[in-house]
Amino acid sequence: MQIETPRLILRPWREEDAETLYKYAGDPRVGTPAGWPPHKSVEESREIIRTVFSAPEVYAVVLKETQEPVGCCGIIPGGVHSSRIQADEGELGYWIAVPYWGQGLIPEAVNALINHGFKDLGLRALWIGHYDDNAKSHRVAEKCGFTYSHTESDSESGKKEHFMILRNNEER
Helix, strand or coil, rough: CCCCCCCCECCCHHHHHHHHHHHHHHHHHHHHCCCCCCCHHHHHHHHHHHHHHHCEEEEEEEECCCCCCCEEEEEEECCCCCCCCCCCCEEEEEEHHHCCCCCCCCHHHHHHHHHHHHHHHCCCCCEEEEEEEHHHHHHHHHHHHCEEEEEECCCCCCCEEEEEECEEEEEE
């Protein structure tokens, strides 16, 4: 499946995207605030494309202008990462390469995923989680209409994770 916005194409990741993925996901400013380590090689990026990014509803964020993948976004089904997220809900995840920060590209991608999640997948609610040190992710969630729900301590990292929610029939 492919989703288009005015500036972006959201499409499945391809193995040939591995070099570009490594170029951007190897930067510690990208993954570290989101809770994952920087990629160490093109082969590691290729393996992540084969495994993690091959899941349904995970998309490369591709600039229409250049056809280059510059980020990632997706909807994780309820019950996969958190028992608090129900089967008819989903959790949004996203990141974008440093050169593209501050251009409104991720809010554009997230809004497209919100519409897809509610209209096409019939989800009742969508969640976004972010850590204390990830103010950019918090700002994206706010821009897209999410509101604060609760905070949990992440057992793996020891960090506090803040959860925000958007219900299907809420105004945005």
